[in-house]
Amino acid sequence: MCRSIKTLRPPYTEDVTEEDVRAAALQFVRKISGFRAPAAHNAEAFDRAVESITQASEELLSSLQVRGAR
Incomplete structure (x- = not known):
């Protein structure tokens, strides 16, 4: 789907930042x-979605248990 989105969990990457x-x-x-950049009247909804997905992604990554990880 989004080819520029990289896998952010070990063992694919170890040093994942909030950024x-x-x-x-x-x-x-x-x-x-x-939209690459939303119009002014859609900016708040766009930014809210980014923040919600960021938070959900951080929760997911911190909850994952990777087999073989120490």
Whole structure:
């Protein structure tokens, strides 16, 4: 779907920052909304979606248990 979104969990990457997660969320919202940058009247909804997806992604990544991880 979004080829520029990278896998953010071990063992694919070890040093994931909040900026990495937010960038992936932004790419996702851009893809599903069809807007690279929304018009002013859609900016609040766009930004809210990015923040919600960022938070959900951080929760997911912190909850995952990777087999073989120590």
